[in-house]
Amino acid sequence: MKVDLIIAPIRELHTLQGRSGPRRGRDHGDTGVIRDAGIVVNDGHVASIGPAHEILREHSSELVVDASKSVVTPGLVDCHTHLVWAGDRSEDFVRRSSGISYEQIAAEGGGILSTMRATREASVEDLTDSLLSRIELIRSLGTTTCEIKASYGLSPEGCRNELDAIAAAKSKTNLRIAVTFMAAHAYPPDRPQEDFVELIRSELLPMAAGHPAGPSFNDVFCEVGAFDVETTELILRAGIELGLTPKVHADEFNVLGGVELGCRLGAASCDHLLASGAHQFRTLAESSTVAVVMPGTAHYLGKPYADARAMIDTGCAVALGTDFNPGSSMIPSMPFVLGLAVSKMKLTPEEALVAATVNAAAALPDAIPEGVGTLAPGAPADLCLWPARTLGEMVWQYTFIRPTQVFIGGRAA
Structure with missing residues (x-):
């Protein structure tokens, strides 16, 4: 299936998918992490996520981004x-x-x-x-x-x-x-x-x-x-x-x-x-x-x-x-x-x-599109690629780190 954008392979993908609404208690630390992952974007939204080999086998795109050395998160x-x-x-x-x-x-x-x-x-x-x-x-x-x-x-x-x-x-x-x-x-x-x-x-x-x-x-x-x-x-x-x-x-x-x-x-x-x-x-x-x-x-x-x-x-x-x-x-x-x-x-x-x-x-209910802050299927494709191997390494570099790529609605920002 041809799509607008594929990001794969991804060293570490934090999807934040899960139950709707804000996270509390034990759920507060659940980022829905997938390693060696892929993400498919179509019409400005996340179409699917999964293992990189499956994403690359089942989809094609004129725009494929290699994130094998990156952490990918929802846009902040x-x-x-x-x-x-x-x-x-x-x-x-x-x-x-x-x-x-x-x-x-x-x-x-x-x-x-x-x-x-x-x-x-x-x-x-x-x-x-x-x-x-x-x-x-x-x-x-x-x-x-x-x-x-x-x-x-x-x-x-x-x-x-x-x-x-x-x-x-x-x-x-x-x-x-x-x-x-x-x-x-x-x-x-x-x-x-x-x-x-x-x-x-x-x-x-x-x-x-x-x-x-x-x-x-x-x-x-x-x-x-x-x-x-x-x-x-x-x-x-x-x-x-x-x-x-x-x-x-x-x-x-x-x-x-x-x-x-x-x-x-x-x-x-x-x-x-x-x-x-x-x-x-x-x-x-x-x-x-x-x-x-x-x-x-x-x-x-x-x-x-x-x-x-x-x-x-x-x-x-x-x-x-x-x-x-x-x-x-x-x-x-x-x-x-x-x-x-x-x-x-x-x-x-x-x-x-x-x-x-x-x-x-x-904290911004009804003021932004549903799904913002996650990379679950159907959510807006707002995401960042970070030059780090793990989330811990990304945060460790907090005084100077910047994303290498930013996408908003599936488009490079």
Whole structure:
């Protein structure tokens, strides 16, 4: 049978096929590995997988890729980024080296607010160009699906410009993009706090829900110095009424109840969780909400890492993201995040890969095609070839590894 693409032989293929939904418990380390494997792609989707000799005997193609010296995985899914921004936070970075905390810098009007000012001043064209450059960067590092937050405008025009940039970028890239609206990232200094909350509920959320960028989610930063639990609930419920699924930046620095609120409201994910403990882990484990951890943020800020090992052992569905942003995680590389998850959070390479593929996709429900994050028959043919003999060797090279080839929808990216 003639097909569009054959990749065979493959030294080590991680299919991530199995039961639907996010992996938990013992399943969290099941990557569906097949050695000396082959994969058939037709019409942008995985047509079949199996032993290499059978694949090559039963199929033919004008495009056959030899992966006998490669690990092949699904394309990586980065389920938490802030890719739209303008400006520079290098001064914040340098100040932290002298012992000034992220929270103190934010309280002094730096941090998110400095990015707000620069983003508001940028044109849609400039925002789009910088966003496309970042998209190309993360794709070269193995990310084939990502979530992008509109999170720095903090005004009607600023938020609209961010969404316009995302919509423009979506039309110019084959990277799969899920969009999150996050007006509730910080309180802007040019408006009373109560007025800003009302603006979000009455004007910004309705604008976002109808925007061509097509946001699926509404995210709130529930934290000391940002939005308290009661206000977070008001904003999330306003989004729910407009069809936007909740997400929560929760327990990044302090435990305020954001995890419990997110799980109660059916949030797609609660993200960060650096300060979370056993009670929050049990709450997440008993819910459908995905626990998104981002070791790059802890690494970048010099904070303790989220206890992802305990989360998995408690039964949470754990996902990984970069949190790529200018202030607290200038880290675009999902392979680097996998390496931190193994070296600092004590996940196995297999658990980390699950968290960066099928579980990360589960944190983006209904926003991306079904099957993203796996290479099961029928799934989109989003995959990466890595210059390694085993998954362990791939993750071992986490500070510098890049895929040798990336395919999105069966096409070389």
